[in-house]
Amino acid sequence: MxxxxxxxxxxxxxxxxxxxxxxxxxxxxxxxxxxxxxxQPLLLMQSLGQKLNRLNEALIQNSTKSEIGDQLKKLSTDYNCGRISIQVYNNQLNELLYRVEG
The missing domain is CATH 1.20.5 (Single alpha-helices involved in coiled-coils or other helix-helix interfaces)
Incomplete structure (x- = not known):
C-alpha cells in the first residue's frame, strides 16, 4: 500500500x-x-524587393514607358509615407509588373 x-x-x-x-x-x-x-512578413518584403528590381530593369530597358515609371514613383512614395498597406503595395506592384512585362 x-x-x-x-x-x-x-x-x-x-x-x-x-x-x-x-x-x-x-x-x-x-x-x-x-x-x-x-x-512585416519577411517573405513578402523579399518578394517586394524582387518585384521592384524587375520593374526597374524593365523600365531601364524600355524608357518609353514613363507613365509606368511615374506610377511606380508615386506608389513607392505612398508606401514609404504609410498611406498604403504592404498588401495594397504588393498588389499594385503586381499590376505594374504585369503591364510592363505583358
Missing amino acids: SLFYFFLIIGSVAVYLILRFDKQQRRKQRALLKQTNDV
Whole structure:
C-alpha cells in the first residue's frame, strides 16, 4: 500500500511540474506574439524587393514607358509615407509588373 502512495505522490508532482511548465511557455508565447505583432512578413518584403528590381530593369530597358515609371514613383512614395498597406503595395506592384512585362 505504501508503494501506491509513493507513485501517487510522484505522479502528482510530475503533473504539477508539467502544468507549471506549460503555463510558463504559454506566457512566453503571448509575450513574443505581442512583440512581433507589427513586424512585416519577411517573405513578402523579399518578394517586394524582387518585384521592384524587375520593374526597374524593365523600365531601364524600355524608357518609353514613363507613365509606368511615374506610377511606380508615386506608389513607392505612398508606401514609404504609410498611406498604403504592404498588401495594397504588393498588389499594385503586381499590376505594374504585369503591364510592363505583358
